[in-house]
Each structure stands twice: as structure tokens, then as C-alpha cells.
Amino acid sequence: MLSNARYQQAYSKIANMLEGEQPLSIKRAIYISEWAYLNGELDYTNYCNELERIASFVNRFIDKNGLSRYQTGKQMAICEYFFKPWSGNNHTPYIYDFGEDYPDDDWHYMLVSRVLETHKGRCRSLPWAMMVIAEELDAEMYLAYAPNHVYIMYPNLDEIYPEEWVNVEVTSHQFVPAFWIKEHFEIPDSAIQVGTYMQPLTKKQIVARQLSDLAFSYWQRNGIYDEFTYQCADVSLHYYPMNPNAILIKMNSAKALLLQYLEETNYQRDYFADSLNHAYLTCEKQLQQTHFVIPNDNKYITD
Numbered sequence: 001m002l003s004n005a006r007y008q009q010a011y012s013k014i015a016n017m018l019e020g021e022q023p024l025s026i027k028r029a030i031y032i033s034e035w036a037y038l039n040g041e042l043d044y045t046n047y048c049n050e051l052e053r054i055a056s057f058v059n060r061f062i063d064k065n066g067l068s069r070y071q072t073g074k075q076m077a078i079c080e081y082f083f084k085p086w087s088g089n090n091h092t093p094y095i096y097d098f099g100e101d102y103p104d105d106d107w108h109y110m111l112v113s114r115v116l117e118t119h120k121g122r123c124r125s126l127p128w129a130m131m132v133i134a135e136e137l138d139a140e141m142y143l144a145y146a147p148n149h150v151y152i153m154y155p156n157l158d159e160i161y162p163e164e165w166v167n168v169e170v171t172s173h174q175f176v177p178a179f180w181i182k183e184h185f186e187i188p189d190s191a192i193q194v195g196t197y198m199q200p201l202t203k204k205q206i207v208a209r210q211l212s213d214l215a216f217s218y219w220q221r222n223g224i225y226d227e228f229t230y231q232c233a234d235v236s237l238h239y240y241p242m243n244p245n246a247i248l249i250k251m252n253s254a255k256a257l258l259l260q261y262l263e264e265t266n267y268q269r270d271y272f273a274d275s276l277n278h279a280y281l282t283c284e285k286q287l288q289q290t291h292f293v294i295p296n297d298n299k300y301i302t303d
Contacts, residue, residue, distance in 0.1 A: 004228070007218050010036035011232055014211045018239050024203050026135045027051065029210040030112050030128065037217045042113055050116050055136040057081065057088030071157035074139035075166070082130055083173040092119045094126060096171050107220045110213075123149050124213075126170040131206065141168075142200030143209070146185040147293040153200045165200070191291035195242045208239035212246035215253075225249070225256040237286075244292035251283035 010032045016022040017029060027048075035042045058077045067073030085091035097120035102108045115121035115129040127143060127150040134141035134152075141154045144167070152168040160166075167176050181187070181198060191197050201209065215232035219225060230253035236246045258276040262268070 004218075004222070006036040006040055007214070007228060010214055011211070011228070011235075014207060014214065015235050017207055018204065018211070018235065024207055026203065026206055026210075027132050029207045030132055033210055033214045033217065034111050034113050036214065037107060037111070037221065038113075047113060047116070051133065051136045054081065054088065054116075054133055057086075058133070058137055061086070061088065072154060072160075072166075074137050075134070075141055075154045078130060078133055078137065078139060078141070079168060081133075082126075082170065089119065093173070094119045094121065094129070094170070096126070097121055107217045110217075121171075123171055127152050127168075130168070130170050135203075142202075143206050144198055144200055146181055146187060146197050149185060151181070185293065187293060188291055191293065194289065194291060196244065196290040196292060201240075205240040208236045209243060209246075212236040212240075212243060212249060215249050216245065219249070225253040227253075227257065229253040230257060241286070242290050244287060244290045247283050247287045247290065251280055251287065254280040254283065 013022070013032050014029050017024050031042065031044055031047055035044075058074070058081050061081065062068055062073050062077045065077070067077050070076060080086070081089055082094045084093055094115065097109055097118070099109075099120065108114060109122045110124045112121075112125055112129045112132060115125045121129060130152055131141060131143050139154075141152050144151055144153045152170055153165045154168070156164055156166050161175065163178060165178070167178060167181060168174075169176050178198065182192070185197070187197050192199070211232050215229040215236075218232070219229055229249055233246045233250035233253060237243065237250065240246065254276050258273060258280065261273055261276065265273075
């Protein structure tokens, strides 16, 4: 039986990071969120040990191959570790998970802990895994979003590539130019200008994104939008307002809470009902302001 108390614990700990009561940690935020989804069946020591083992190998790889002479040597080494067979990854690069262990849209495929164990993941979990390893190594890498997609960016400090930023497609093991991402995902200029897509996220924005993803995993587990999903999305948006997924979660939650309240009160209109309706309408406006893109599969929530 799923313990929603664990979800509340996860929310509190991630919110404390965002509010400055605890240090920001992508590693810790990921673990807390996945621990709640897996109903407490995720060992923190094993999780940390694997990240430390990977970081140790990457540091040795940097030393042996003289990559420290590059400003982006850590980033190069992390990509090598992910994309090619080396002793440190047991000669098993990290690849897209085409498995059928769960239904195709199941959240298990989005878990970083699953990537660390299997070396397989999807459009969300693979870049997030690379991001947490970058944090472990103190390498300057950033998550970035496109419609229904996540990738990695880092500054082109060594001028090896022709653009200011290096865009790493972790799922396909490619380094791609910005125009390819823009054209492939049909991203309008307006969505880039307001910061919805193709922007390197700050550490606080990444942790805020993890909070909205916590709400989505809760919805996957429980099949409902409620006070918890509303709370997660609301706090997440305070620190990362140009996140269409969080806006949609908050909007769906406000609608569900309003309908529940109206049914319980025989459709009585009062301040509480009006406040929920106002929240829903405000989310509609905020969503349009992101200039978000509905992918061809019509999925609003990114995987």
C-alpha cells in the first residue's frame, strides 16, 4: 500500500531546500522524490555509493587522459562515461530504455535510480542522471527543456564547437546545434524569449522542477489531483514560473478541488470556491504566457 505520508515528507524536505532552510542538493532532491514514489524502498547509502563510485572513475579518467588541460574536461569525461564502453561503466554505455517491464508511460522509466542500476533510461531520466553526476563532480552542466524532452547544456569554454553552448542529447549520444533543437521540436521564438524552452536551468530551478515532478509521480501513483499536487505545483512555480508542467498540475488540481468542494456543499458559491476558480483561470493565463508547445502526441506533461 502506498504511503502518502512519504510524499508529504518528500515535499517538506524539497520545499525546505527551496526556502533556504536546507542546502540545495539535486542529488538529495532526486533521492527524496524517488524514495516517496517507491514507497520507501530505495536505499540512500547504495544510491550515494554508486554516485561516488562513478565520480571516482571519471576523475581518474580525467587524469589518465589529460583532460584537466581543458576548461570543460569534466564535461567531456562525463559524456565519455555515458556514451562509450569503459571499465567504469562495466563496458555498458547508458542507452534508451525500450523495455516492456512497465506500461509505456509509467514513471518507473523516469527514475534516476533505475538508470544508475540498469544503464537505461528515457528522455527525462537519462539527462537527470547525467545532471546528478555533474553535481557530484562539481562540473558546470545544466538541464534544459524542450517540449516533452530534456537535454543537457554546458558553456563552450574551450571553443571546440561553433556555438556559445554545447547541447548534449543524452538519449541519442549526440552533440547538436541549437537550431536543430528549435526546428525538431517546433519551438517558437516567443517560447525561447520568455524562458520556457532551451534555457539552462539554475540549481534552484532544477530542484523546483523536481518538486513538480514529485506531484506528477503522486498523480501517477494515486490517479488523482488534490491538495498535495496543488501544494507542490504552487511552491514549485514560485521558484520556476515558466514551467508549463507545473502550471498544468496546479490548474488540474484547482479544478479537481473546486469540483469536489461544490459537490460537498451542494454547489454553494463562496469565497473558497471563488478562490479556486480564480486560481484555475490564473493558471490558464500563465500557461498561455509560456507559449508552450503541445507535442504531436498531445501529451501535456513531459516524460
